[in-house]
Amino acid sequence: MSVSQESFHAALMNPSAAIPKGLLDAVAQPAGRRFSVYRNNVAVSLTEAMHQAFPVITKLLGAQNMDGLSGIFLRKHPPSSPLMMFYGEEFPEFLAGMEQLSHIGYLPDVAQLELALRRSYHAADSEPAPADALAVPPEDIMRARLGFAPSMRVLRSDWPIYSIWRFNTEDNAPKPDLAAQDVLITRAEYDPVPHLLPEGGAHWIAGLQAGQTIGGAFEDTANHFPEFDLGATLALLLQGGAITSVTIERLAT
Amino acid sequence: MLDDTLRSNRLPLAPGVGYKPQHFAQILEHAQPVAWLEIHAENYMGDGGRPLAQLRHLSEKFPISVHGVGLSIGSEGPLDADHLARLKHLVGWLKPASFSEHLAWSTHDSHFLNDLLPLPYTNASLARICEHIDQVQETVGRQMLLENPSSYLAFEESTWSEPDFLREVARRTGCGLLLDVNNVFVSATNLEFSPQGYIDAYPIEKVGEIHLGGHDEDEDDHGRPLLIDSHGREVVDPVWALLDYVLERSGPKPVLVEWDTDVPEWPVLRAEADRAQAALDRVPA
Numbered sequence: 081m082s083v084s085q086e087s088f089h090a091a092l093m094n095p096s097a098a099i100p101k102g103l104l105d106a107v108a109q110p111a112g113r114r115f116s117v118y119r120n121n122v123a124v125s126l127t128e129a130m131h132q133a134f135p136v137i138t139k140l141l142g143a144q145n146m147d148g149l150s151g152i153f154l155r156k157h158p159p160s161s162p163l164m165m166f167y168g169e170e171f172p173e174f175l176a177g178m179e180q181l182s183h184i185g186y187l188p189d190v191a192q193l194e195l196a197l198r199r200s201y202h203a204a205d206s207e208p209a210p211a212d213a214l215a216v217p218p219e220d221i222m223r224a225r226l227g228f229a230p231s232m233r234v235l236r237s238d239w240p241i242y243s244i245w246r247f248n249t250e251d252n253a254p255k256p257d258l259a260a261q262d263v264l265i266t267r268a269e270y271d272p273v274p275h276l277l278p279e280g281g282a283h284w285i286a287g288l289q290a291g292q293t294i295g296g297a298f299e300d301t302a303n304h305f306p307e308f309d310l311g312a313t314l315a316l317l318l319q320g321g322a323i324t325s326v327t328i329e330r331l332a333t
Numbered sequence: 334m335l336d337d338t339l340r341s342n343r344l345p346l347a348p349g350v351g352y353k354p355q356h357f358a359q360i361l362e363h364a365q366p367v368a369w370l371e372i373h374a375e376n377y378m379g380d381g382g383r384p385l386a387q388l389r390h391l392s393e394k395f396p397i398s399v400h401g402v403g404l405s406i407g408s409e410g411p412l413d414a415d416h417l418a419r420l421k422h423l424v425g426w427l428k429p430a431s432f433s434e435h436l437a438w439s440t441h442d443s444h445f446l447n448d449l450l451p452l453p454y455t456n457a458s459l460a461r462i463c464e465h466i467d468q469v470q471e472t473v474g475r476q477m478l479l480e481n482p483s484s485y486l487a488f489e490e491s492t493w494s495e496p497d498f499l500r501e502v503a504r505r506t507g508c509g510l511l512l513d514v515n516n517v518f519v520s521a522t523n524l525e526f527s528p529q530g531y532i533d534a535y536p537i538e539k540v541g542e543i544h545l546g547g548h549d550e551d552e553d554d555h556g557r558p559l560l561i562d563s564h565g566r567e568v569v570d571p572v573w574a575l576l577d578y579v580l581e582r583s584g585p586k587p588v589l590v591e592w593d594t595d596v597p598e599w600p601v602l603r604a605e606a607d608r609a610q611a612a613l614d615r616v617p618a
Binding site for chain 1: 446453525
């Protein structure tokens with residue numbers, strides 16, 4: 081009796097499936113519970129990976145609920161590569177689709193934030209632009225285009241994801257108030273740090289990423305967000321070492 | 334089949350430990366840390382950040398062994414070309430003293446299962462594994478070591494014993510072997526064979542590295558002992574005794590202590606490495 085990896089795999093992922101015939105114990109009897117060791121190893125190791133990947137979601141839901149959710153998730157979305165550092169990409173969408181969790185509407189966006197922090201942690205290293213790269217006349221600043229670090233991430237949310245994240249990771253952080261919050265993640269050296277972006281900040285950075293100048297993106301952002309604070313947003317990027325290049329096109333004279 | 338001239342430098346004939354990031358500072362501050370370190374390849378396949386920075390730093394001070402846990406050499410299907418390319422890249426820049434993988438499968442239909450799953454030992458699986466190892470050694474450009482698994486069950490269809498199977502793989506591909514002594518003890522207990530008999534039948538001359546680790550104890554449906562390879566505690570005395578039995582036959586070898594779950598404080602791991610050193614000291618060079 082030969083056992084294909086197809087049938088081994090199917091029985092591994094379905095705890096109520098019959099154990100494939102042809103697997104034996106030490107005295108040539110059907111393997112029985114011995115097969116469960118593999119079932120357990122797979123489920124436990126992937127569940128453990130989910131706990132590590134989403135500590136704030138785990139805290140919000142409780143470890144037991146997270147175990148249960150992981151059990152469903154890992155069968156629906158098993159890892160697609162051996163790089164476990166990237167496991168859980170589909171988790172935010174999975175959470176959004178869970179009807180039982182629809183009363184906790186912020187969960188998917190908080191999961192996105194945790195994913196983005198992990199992506200940032202493993203992103204390529206980069207050198208920040210020299211400190212004086214923006215020490216130029218204001219009209220030149222407005223014509224500048226910026227390059228960003230691969231470790232930089234921007235998230236937009238209708239929920240107070242920054243405050244929720246802080247409340248669940250820091251002692252004495254203030255209780256979150258209901259508000260839409262956009263988050264900037266920078267990684268000055270090796271540790272990604274989330275920052276609360278001023279209103280319009282995410283819009284402005286997206287304009288720059290699309291190739292707009294600082295001034296061009298500012299005009300566009302100010303139209304949508306009249307209160308947009310360019311200086312505060314730029315300061316967050318500079319302090320986090322997120323700007324890797326500054327290109328200023330000289331006007332033809 | 335790979336030519337022996339492609340072997341690069343070797344691991345020291347001394348104890349090493351599986352590297353855990355929480356021990357980074359102690360390893361660098363320790364006046365006499367271990368002789369070498371082993372890393373799991375897959376943890377160093379990101380684009381940058383702290384893991385790679387630490388590895389670059391450690392590789393300037395220690396011989397490194399790259400131990401893959403995700404290539405799925407025993408897969409019925411083809412090897413994952415992207416993953417093989419990542420291994421080639423890692424081994425290419427790191428130039429480790431050793432590179433090893435497992436006699437197991439972990440991926441099916443592009444689903445990675447994060448566990449080392451067992452294989453039947455048949456002529457068909459032998460041919461497939463040799464083909465995969467040829468491909469790995471040619472792509473990565475160096476000899477690899479192949480590790481024996483921990484077994485919880487046996488395949489009715491197997492026609493080869495595990496030691497004979499490994500000997501034949503090594504003969505056909507030119508790969509070396511990584512002898513996990515704890516895995517031999519776990520499999521021998523679970524499948525009720527003599528661990529010393531396994532070692533006697535095993536091609537000890539092909540061993541490039543030895544692994545030790547802790548296991549958990551459970552029972553099967555009939556109340557018989559079922560050991561589980563967990564790497565979460567100290568190596569047990571019968572495994573240390575089996576190491577002595579191996580070293581008497583193999584002579585001194587690089588011996589690695591693995592501790593992957595419930596990772597202890599550095600001194601505890603270091604004490605395990607000292608015990609491995611004591612075993613090596615008892616062996617005439």
